Amino acid sequence: MLANTGRIDHESSAAVARDLPCVEAELDRFYPRRLEPDQLEWWVPGDSLGSADRPGLAERLERSIIAPVRETIDAGGHRWRPALAAQAVALLGGDVERFAPILAAMEIAHTGSLIVDDVEDEAVLRRGRPAAHVVHGMPTALNAGTNAYFALDIALRRTLPDHAPLRGRISEAYVEALRAAHTGQALDIQGHHAEMEHAVSTGDSSALLDVVRLTHRLKSGLIAGAALEMGGLSTGAGPEVCRALGDFGTAVGTAYQITDDVADLSGVTRRGKPTKRPAEDLHNAKVTMPLAHCVGRLPAPRLRAVWEAMRSGDAPQHEIELAREAIEECGAPGVCEAEARTMLEDSWNRLRPLLPDAPATERFRERAFHYVLAGLDARAADSSG
Amino acid sequence: MLANTGRIDHESSAAVARDLPCVEAELDRFYPRRLEPDQLEWWVPGDSLGSADRPGLAERLERSIIAPVRETIDAGGHRWRPALAAQAVALLGGDVERFAPILAAMEIAHTGSLIVDDVEDEAVLRRGRPAAHVVHGMPTALNAGTNAYFALDIALRRTLPDHAPLRGRISEAYVEALRAAHTGQALDIQGHHAEMEHAVSTGDSSALLDVVRLTHRLKSGLIAGAALEMGGLSTGAGPEVCRALGDFGTAVGTAYQITDDVADLSGVTRRGKPTKRPAEDLHNAKVTMPLAHCVGRLPAPRLRAVWEAMRSGDAPQHEIELAREAIEECGAPGVCEAEARTMLEDSWNRLRPLLPDAPATERFRERAFHYVLAGLDARAADSSG
Numbered sequence: 001m002l003a004n005t006g007r008i009d010h011e012s013s014a015a016v017a018r019d020l021p022c023v024e025a026e027l028d029r030f031y032p033r034r035l036e037p038d039q040l041e042w043w044v045p046g047d048s049l050g051s052a053d054r055p056g057l058a059e060r061l062e063r064s065i066i067a068p069v070r071e072t073i074d075a076g077g078h079r080w081r082p083a084l085a086a087q088a089v090a091l092l093g094g095d096v097e098r099f100a101p102i103l104a105a106m107e108i109a110h111t112g113s114l115i116v117d118d119v120e121d122e123a124v125l126r127r128g129r130p131a132a133h134v135v136h137g138m139p140t141a142l143n144a145g146t147n148a149y150f151a152l153d154i155a156l157r158r159t160l161p162d163h164a165p166l167r168g169r170i171s172e173a174y175v176e177a178l179r180a181a182h183t184g185q186a187l188d189i190q191g192h193h194a195e196m197e198h199a200v201s202t203g204d205s206s207a208l209l210d211v212v213r214l215t216h217r218l219k220s221g222l223i224a225g226a227a228l229e230m231g232g233l234s235t236g237a238g239p240e241v242c243r244a245l246g247d248f249g250t251a252v253g254t255a256y257q258i259t260d261d262v263a264d265l266s267g268v269t270r271r272g273k274p275t276k277r278p279a280e281d282l283h284n285a286k287v288t289m290p291l292a293h294c295v296g297r298l299p300a301p302r303l304r305a306v307w308e309a310m311r312s313g314d315a316p317q318h319e320i321e322l323a324r325e326a327i328e329e330c331g332a333p334g335v336c337e338a339e340a341r342t343m344l345e346d347s348w349n350r351l352r353p354l355l356p357d358a359p360a361t362e363r364f365r366e367r368a369f370h371y372v373l374a375g376l377d378a379r380a381a382d383s384s385g
Numbered sequence: 386m387l388a389n390t391g392r393i394d395h396e397s398s399a400a401v402a403r404d405l406p407c408v409e410a411e412l413d414r415f416y417p418r419r420l421e422p423d424q425l426e427w428w429v430p431g432d433s434l435g436s437a438d439r440p441g442l443a444e445r446l447e448r449s450i451i452a453p454v455r456e457t458i459d460a461g462g463h464r465w466r467p468a469l470a471a472q473a474v475a476l477l478g479g480d481v482e483r484f485a486p487i488l489a490a491m492e493i494a495h496t497g498s499l500i501v502d503d504v505e506d507e508a509v510l511r512r513g514r515p516a517a518h519v520v521h522g523m524p525t526a527l528n529a530g531t532n533a534y535f536a537l538d539i540a541l542r543r544t545l546p547d548h549a550p551l552r553g554r555i556s557e558a559y560v561e562a563l564r565a566a567h568t569g570q571a572l573d574i575q576g577h578h579a580e581m582e583h584a585v586s587t588g589d590s591s592a593l594l595d596v597v598r599l600t601h602r603l604k605s606g607l608i609a610g611a612a613l614e615m616g617g618l619s620t621g622a623g624p625e626v627c628r629a630l631g632d633f634g635t636a637v638g639t640a641y642q643i644t645d646d647v648a649d650l651s652g653v654t655r656r657g658k659p660t661k662r663p664a665e666d667l668h669n670a671k672v673t674m675p676l677a678h679c680v681g682r683l684p685a686p687r688l689r690a691v692w693e694a695m696r697s698g699d700a701p702q703h704e705i706e707l708a709r710e711a712i713e714e715c716g717a718p719g720v721c722e723a724e725a726r727t728m729l730e731d732s733w734n735r736l737r738p739l740l741p742d743a744p745a746t747e748r749f750r751e752r753a754f755h756y757v758l759a760g761l762d763a764r765a766a767d768s769s770g
Contacts, residue, residue: 044565044568044599044603045561045565045607048565048602048603048607049599050598050599051591052596053592053595053596056596057596057599061568061572064571064574065568065571116527116531119504119523120524120527120528121524138504138505139506139574140571140574142501142504142505142527143505143567143571143574144567146501146567147567147568149531150560150563150564150567153564164549164550164553164554165550167553167557168549168552168553168556169549171553172538172542175535176430176538178535179428179532180429180430182450182528182529182531182532182535183429183446183450185528186445186446186529186532187445187446187449189449189522189525189528190445190448190449190525206436207441210435210436211441211442213435214429214434214435214437217433218433222430222433
């Protein structure tokens with residue numbers, strides 16, 4: 001299938017990390033497929049329930065708060081952030097089972113952010129299925145997605161009931177990353193058209209690349225960094241290790257976003273079904289890393305033509321196809337890939353000396369590189385096959 | 386003006402609490418009207434800035450993250466939550482100036498929730514001006530509104546840098562209330578049509594009143610309770626006082642929502658300009674407390690007629706006007722007011738013995754009752770004048 005379509009199938013090419021039963025069990029506890037009346041206290045503080053009709057309330061909250069998130073979780077997702085954090089916990093000698101509620105909360109918050117993103121982008125598909133706001137209506141989906149940000153609080157109290165200072169440090173690392181992610185999203189929503197215009201006119205892409213890199217780092221990097229830092233903190237590892245783990249996670253998350261930009265050029269499938277048309281970002285006039293790296297690589301008139309064709313956001317299919325070919329031919333995707341690899345390797349080289357000299361450390365590295373580069377490798381294999 | 390329109394003017398009838406210069410100053414620091422390049426670290430973690438164009442970035446973040454929130458703050462708002470929390474801090478011997486960043490963060494988060502609510506409700510006016518999503522576009526407004534929830538984290542670190550356990554307790558009280566508010570919003574978005582239908586058919590409004598009360602408590606009560614509890618915690622007050630303060634705040638917030646339902650029947654003006662048409666809730670087929678209290682007070686056929694007219698959400702103006710008259714004639718607004726007063730008084734009687742026997746305590750009570758009942762009092766004065 002891959003060889004025929006030239007598309008990346010995320011489900012088959014990247015190892016799916018749903019092989020952590022303790023995390024799946026915690027997802028089921030936080031966001032059960034069926035909310036029982038005796039589980040209401042998770043959602044409604046106990047002393048507020050009064051004489052409420054518990055079965056009726058459970059049914060209403062299951063539909064309005066749980067289902068939009070649960071269905072999006074069930075639709076797929078690599079769970080690579082919690083999987084990588086779990087590996088970090090394990091190799092530092094921590095207890096993954098005990099940390100599982102926090103890992104599940106990370107995935108829940110990530111899912112919530114996807115639901116909110118889809119509202120902001122008016123995206124109708126997510127993971128190959130109708131987006132939550134299409135199924136449940138915008139208000140309910142948006143409210144449930146926002147609420148998912150706050151799952152960590154319960155997870156921390158369950159996991160570390162007697163460690164208030166550690167709960168506080170973990171929570172602060174997470175909230176700082178959430179704030180950064182919203183700053184990145186603000187830049188992403190605005191787009192980088194002025195910077196692109198400047199780069200096209202002058203041939204100088206430095207300011208453009210700065211802002212694309214910053215946006216990727218803020219939007220996708222720091223939250224992955226927080227996930228690994230939180231893992232380190234939970235094991236009682238020292239500040240130097242936690243910081244280096246956080247930096248490596250940030251590199252992984254940022255590099256993942258870079259390779260995602262590259263993967264978009266070919267489109268994405270999941271279990272053989274397309275979830276995005278090829279070059280969705282070009283269709284949406286989005287200035288991504290491969291486009292930025294075309295500056296200085298495409299002849300100026302051709303770059304100008306590509307940009308003019310896509311910038312309005314309503315280019316016909318054949319113009320987008322020409323733009324995509326130009327981007328690929330000039331080698332920009334390879335430059336992106338090299339940047340992602342270098343980012344990972346530099347960061348890994350700083351972290352490596354601080355980790356145990358054990359096979360688990362090498363497996364951690366392999367898994368992290370795999371998440372970022374699997375899509376590209378699949379594509380390379382695909383082109384050559 | 387009031388005497389002519391029969392409407393409540395929130396700005397003139399309720400004491401506006403913008404008389405806390407320390408809170409206004411903190412609002413200016415968190416959400417400055419102009420973001421200077423040396424203030425970027427508040428939004429972008431310092432080590433992410435790299436070679437970024439700081440003035441350009443400051444300008445972009447001012448437009449995309451700050452302006453939607455700042456403009457909504459500037460459009461008005463009573464600031465009654467931080468004002469009441471400030472009074473609680475002062476009468477327990479705490480330092481209001483020191484607590485000011487936390488008070489400002491409460492108002493910022495509240496403002497963020499209004500921006501998100503307006504997206505969910507597709508409301509085009511807020512505080513008499515175009516809503517943030519109308520001015521800035523939905524994606525930018527929604528993202529900025531969500532991000533405003535996370536201001537407390539910075540405020541806590543600024544206010545209590547050396548008190549990690551206390552930061553944690555304050556943060557947890559707040560996040561639990563935020564979760565509850567989203568649960569309340571979920572119920573509010575669904576509406577209570579099934580419960581209303583049951584009450585209209587059977588004459589038994591107990592389940593309906595239960596769910597309306599629970600929704601008000603979750604959506605508006607507990608976050609006001611958290612504000613007062615956070616004030617108590619910051620002064621080092623004991624758990625009994627903090628809990629009773631939190632309960633009183635919850636009563637104030639819930640009662641405020643009840644009187645808001647009543648006020649809606651007459652419409653709301655601000656500085657003489659209407660911000661909502663009369664009976665907006667009836668137009669929107671929203672089952673509010675006054676409507677719920679019509680069950681058993683209106684003759685069954687008339688109640689059925691009111692409900693049938695409004696339930697579709699597209700009733701003509703004259704039918705809404707008849708429904709409004711029926712609700713007012715049967716005395717339901719007065720029952721709501723009595724419920725709000727009793728809620729406040731019961732809760733106050735439990736808190737009062739735990740507070741200092743001082744004039745400040747009486748002023749605190751007066752201010753709290755005033756926030757809840759001012760609109761109604763103004764209306765009563767209005768009708769009689």
